[in-house]
Amino acid sequence: MRFMVMVKANEDSEAGVMPTEAQLAEMGEFNEEMVKAGVLLAGEGLHPTSKGARVKFSGDQRTVVDGPFTETKELIAGYWLIQVKSREEAIEWMKRCPNPGPGESEIEIRQVFEADDFGDEFTPELREQEERLRAQAEKNA
C-alpha cells in the first residue's frame, strides 16, 4: 500500500525561514531511517506559496491566482510517498517524525489509489491463468 504524507505549512515555512542545522540533521536522520527500512519511495520539500500559483476552474473558465496564500494551516510544505503494509504502519512511522516546525505542527496521511482499488473484478476462473502469467513473465523479463 502506498501513502502520501503531507507536512502542513506553518508561519516559518511560509516565510521562507530555513530549518536550523539541528532540525535538518534530525529530519535527515528520520528520512534515512525510512530509506534503510525500504519504505520511502519519494519525498520533497516545497517552496513557500509566495512562489506558487493556483488555477481556479469554473465550468470552462480558468482563473490564475498567484501566491502567497493566507490559510497557512491548510497549506502543504512538503510530502513523502511511502510504501507500507497498512494504515497503522504509516501512522507508526509518522509518529517517529521529528516535529516539522516550532511548537505545533501537523502532518496528514492519505492512502494512494492503486489499480485494485478501481473495482476491477476478477473471476475465480482466472486463478488458473497463474501458470500462464508465470511463463509470460519469463518471456517478458
Next chain:
Amino acid sequence: MGSPDAHRAVEAVWRIESARLIAGLARTVRDVGLAEDLAQEALVAALEQWPKDGVPDNPGAWLMATAKHGGIDRLRHQRMARRKHEQLGRELELDRGGADPDLAAAADDHIGDDMLSLVFTTCHPLLPTQARVALTLRMMGGLTTKEIARAFLVPEPTLAQRIVRAKKTLAEAELPFEVPPPDELDERLASVLEVIYLVFNEGYSATAGDDLMRPGLVEDALRLGRMLAELTPREPEVHGLVALMEIQASRTRARVGSEGEPVLLADQDRGRWDWVLVGRGLKALDRAEALGGEPGPYRLQAAIAACHARARTPEQTDWTRIAGLYDQLAFVTGSPVVELNRAVALAQAFGPETGLALVDELTSEPALEGYHLLPSVRGELLARLARYDEARAELERAAELTNNRPEREQLAERARSLPSEPRETAL
C-alpha cells in the same frame, strides 16, 4: 483504541522493529533461534499490554528491554548459559542507565552489522531454499507465519514446522553470528539475493484474483532488497537486483489485460507503468554501474529492463544495446535461454536472418529440448522472412509443446494466420 485497531498497531510496530530487535538480541545471545524466541515473547507481551496502556513512546526500546528481561529469566534456569545471562543483565543496566550518547551511537553503528549477520543467517546455504525464504520473511520482513503461509499457498502448520526445523538446523550447526569472511562473501550474498528474487517472482506471478498476500510479496521483496542495498551499499549486484525488481514491478498494471490475459511487453500501455518505480530502478542501476567491476547477472538483467523502460514507445527501443547486454549475460550465465533471448534481440537490431542464425545453432542444445519458446521464436523469425510453411510447422510444434492453454491457442492462431506459400503445380 478498540482491540482490533490496537492489534494492528502492534503488528505495524512489529513490522518496523522486528529485524532490528532480533538482530540486536542475536548479537548478545549469539543464537538466532533463541533471539527470535525472545523477540516473539516480547511481541506477546506487547499484544497484551499495549492495547491497555497504549503504544509506548519508544516501542523499539520497550520490546528490546522486555526481550532481554525474558532472556534473563529463561537463561537463569540454564547453568550453561551463565555468560549470556550476565551479558543480558549488563546490557539492561546500560540501557536503563539512560542516554549515554556514545553507547547509543555505538549501538547504532553495529546495528547494520547485526542486521547483515541476521540476513546472512536466515539465508544460510545449510537450509533448504523454502526454509530460507520463510525465515527471512519472518525475521527480516516481520511477516507472521500465517501471512507467509497464505502467500505461498502452504498450510500454516506446515510452514510453522518448516521454521521450527530450520531453527533447529541452525542451532545444531552452532554457526557464528557474523558477516561472512571476504572469501565467502560473494557466494553467501548470492544466496541472499536468490531468496529475495524468489520472493519477488512468487509475487510477480500472482494474479489479482489471488489472495492479496501473494502480489504483496512483490512489495516485501522490494523492501528487503532496498534494506539490503543500504546495508551493503558497495555491492553492485545488490543494487542490480533492486534495479531489476523496481523496473519489473513498475509494469504490474500494464502486464495484465482487462480479462486477466497477459500483455506482451511490446503491446503494453506504457502510460500505465509506474514511473516512480522506473525512476527508482534507474537510480539503483546507476549506483550499481558507478561501483564498476565486471557486471554480474542481476545488473545486466536490470540494464536490459532499463533499455525497455527508457523507450517511450516500443519502436524507440535500443535493441542493439540490448543485444550487447544479452551477449554479456550469456557469457556470465552460460544459459541457453539467455542465448535465445539474445537471438530475439539480434533479430530486432539486425534483422531476422541474424537472429535465425543463432536460433538454428540452439536447436541442437539439449537444455532447450521440449522448450516451447525455441520453436516459437524460430517460427516468428521464419515468418518475418516469408518462409511461411516452415514457420507454420514451428509454431504448431511450439503449440504442442506448451502446457499453457491460452498460450497454446495464441500460437495455434498465429500459425493459422500465416499466408500460404504459392505452390508450383505440375502441369
